[in-house]
Amino acid sequence: MTELQETLYEVLxxxxxxxxxxxFVGNIHLSFIDPPxxxxxxxxxxxxxxxxxxxxxWLEEMLSKVYEGTxxxxxxxxxxxxxxxxxVLKILREANWEFQNLIIWKKKTSAVPCEFxxxxxHQIVVFATKGDKPRVFNKLRVDLPLPPQYKYERTNGxxxxxxxxxxxxxxxxxxxxxxxxxxxRGKRIHTQQSPIALLLRIILSSTIPxxxxxxxxxxxxxTLVVAHQLKRNAIGVEIDPEYAKIIEMRLKFSRPADNVLxxxxxxxxxxxxxxxxxxxxxxIGEQGKLLxx
Numbered sequence: 001m002t003e004l005q006e007t008l009y010e011v012l013x014x015x016x017x018x019x020x021x022x023x024f025v026g027n028i029h030l031s032f033i034d035p036p037x038x039x040x041x042x043x044x045x046x047x048x049x050x051x052x053x054x055x056x057x058w059l060e061e062m063l064s065k066v067y068e069g070t071x072x073x074x075x076x077x078x079x080x081x082x083x084x085x086x087x088v089l090k091i092l093r094e095a096n097w098e099f100q101n102l103i104i105w106k107k108k109t110s111a112v113p114c115e116f117x118x119x120x121x122h123q124i125v126v127f128a129t130k131g132d133k134p135r136v137f138n139k140l141r142v143d144l145p146l147p148p149q150y151k152y153e154r155t156n157g158x159x160x161x162x163x164x165x166x167x168x169x170x171x172x173x174x175x176x177x178x179x180x181x182x183x184x185r186g187k188r189i190h191t192q193q194s195p196i197a198l199l200l201r202i203i204l205s206s207t208i209p210x211x212x213x214x215x216x217x218x219x220x221x222x223t224l225v226v227a228h229q230l231k232r233n234a235i236g237v238e239i240d241p242e243y244a245k246i247i248e249m250r251l252k253f254s255r256p257a258d259n260v261l262x263x264x265x266x267x268x269x270x271x272x273x274x275x276x277x278x279x280x281x282x283x284i285g286e287q288g289k290l291l292x293x
Contacts, residue, residue, distance in 0.1 A: 008228075008233040008234070009224050009227070009228055009233065009234040009235070009236070009251060010234070010235050010236070011218070011221070011224070011236050011238065011244055011247050011248055011251075012024065012235065012236065012237045012238075013237075013238060013239070013241055013244040014237065014239060015237075015239055016062060016216035016217065016237040016239070017058075017061065017062055017065065019216075019237055020062065020065035020066065020068075020069065020216070021065065023069075025066075025069050025214055025235055025237075026069045027069070027071055027212055028066065028069050028070045028071065028074055028212050028213075028214045028235075029070070029071055029074050029075070029135070029136070029206075029207055029211035029212050029213065030074060030075045030076070030077075030202070030203065030206045030207045030211060030212075030213045030214070030232075031066050031070065031074075031075070031076045031077070031213075031214045031215070031216070032076075032077050032079075032199065032202060032213070032214075032215050032223050033062075033063070033066070033076060033077065033078040033079065033215075033216065033217065034079045034192075034194060034215075034217055034219070035059060035062075035080075035216075035217050036217070037080065037081050037084075056087055056091055059091055060091040060094055060095055062216065063076075063078075063091060063092060063095035063097065064095040064096070066095075066214070066216065067095050067096050067097060067130060069214075070130045071130070071135065072130060072131055072135065073129060073130060073131050073133060073134050073135025073136070074129065074130045074134075074135060075100075075127065075128070075129050075130075075134050075135075075136070075137075075206040075207075076092075076097060076126075076127075076128050076129070076130075077103075077125050077126070077127055077202050077206075078092065078125070078126045078128070079105075079123060079124070079125045079126075080123070080124055080126070081123065081124075082120055082122055082123060082124050083120075084124075085102065085124050085126075088124065088126055089102075089126065092126060092128050096130075097128035097129065097130065098128055098129050098130070098131060098132055099126070099128050100127045100128055100129055100134070101126070101127040101162045102124055102125075102126055102127075102162065103124065103125040103126070103127060103162045103163075103164060104122050104124065104162060104163045104164065105122055105123045105124070105125055105164045105167065105198070106121060106122045106163060106164065106165035107121050107122060107123070107168075107169045108168045108169060109121075109169070125164075125202075127206075134206060136206055136207055136208055136211070137205065137206060138204060138205055138206070138208075138270070138272060138276050139159060139160075139270070139271075140159070140160050140201070140204060140205060140267060140270050141156065141157035141158060141159055141160075141267070141269035141270045141271070142157055142158060142160060142166070142266055142267055142269070142270075143157045143265065143266050143267075143268060143269060144157065144158050144166065156269045157268070157269030157270075160201070160205075164198075164201070167195060167197045167198050167201070168195065168197070169195065170193050170194070170195050177257070178256070178257040179193075179195060179196060179257040179258070180193060192219065193219065193220050193222065194219070194222045194223070195222070196222060196225070196226055196257070196258055196260060196263075197263060198222075199222050199223050199225075199226040199227075200226050200230075200260050200263055203223075203226055203227055203230055203232060204230070204267070204270075204276055204277060207230075207232055207276075208275070208276055209230065209231040209232060209276070209278050210231065210232070210233070211232050211233065212232070212233045212234070212235065213227040213232045213233065213234045213235070214234075214235045214236075215234070215235070215236045215237070216236075216237045217237070217238070218236030218237055218238040218243070218244075218247055219238065219243060220243055220246050220247060220250065221236060221238075221243075221246065221247030221250050221251065223236060224236045224247060224250075224251060225250055225251060225258050226260055228251060229259070229260045229261075229279075230260065230276075230277060230278070230279075231278045260279075261279055264277065264279060
């Protein structure tokens with residue numbers, strides 16, 4: 001592993017609401033919210049089986065505090081289960097956020113078949129802003145594979161829509177790959193780890209270099225790892241001390257699987273890419289060497 005250069009980031013260990021209430025976090029330009037989903041998981045420092053009304057009241061309070069600490073036009077991306085879409089939109093609205101998009105993150109795998117309804121294959125990511133319009137919205141163009149029925153090659157890529165079906169999840173099986181963090185026995189450290197590609201897209205879309213990115217449920221630190229490489233300042237709060245240590249190590253030492261440059265060529269048709277992604281372009285061969293390092 002290669003030691004990274006000095007960065008502008010802060011990892012805060014503890015309860016995100018306590019930090020927000022004390023004013024430790026402010027001037028936020030972008031927040032990524034990926035909280036526990038109240039599925040009865042065995043978290044060491046969070047009751048994931050709390051009553052429904054208590055859970056949503058807690059999230060609404062947190063969203064309100066993040067709103068207070070966000071600059072005018074700042075953005076929030078709130079990830080949740082598809083079955084909770086109505087409740088998510090409700091508490092965002094009550095916390096004064098302005099709805100922009102309900103993004104469908106279509107997974108590569110599907111859940112266990114349901115008896116009385118269609119099986120799910122996506123999560124929702126709600127994009128909202130402080131005020132009617134975002135202060136920053138970079139229109140990304142990606143080099144999508146050409147559909148079989150297309151007659152002509154694309155010469156300048158395609159603009160992103162609100163359906164993201166090109167980002168793989170880090171499941172416990174094949175798709176986890178080298179990116180999933182594992183202990184010395186090969187066991188997953190965090191089964192809900194967010195993929196680098198997801199946070200790369202969010203941060204590129206709604207920030208510019210020098211902005212402040214906030215993650216109140218930092219987990220294993222993917223948001224901070226991506227923000228750091230894109231020359232954004234980053235603040236992460238993590239309640240589990242073990243995960244907080246992992247974030248610090250992940251930021252201090254780079255892993256080939258975490259290097260965002262492997263995706264640079266995919267966004268090469270974005271008109272202002274050099275302004276929002278301060279990095280040298282890598283050739284396909286160089287990307288291959290990086291991934292196989």
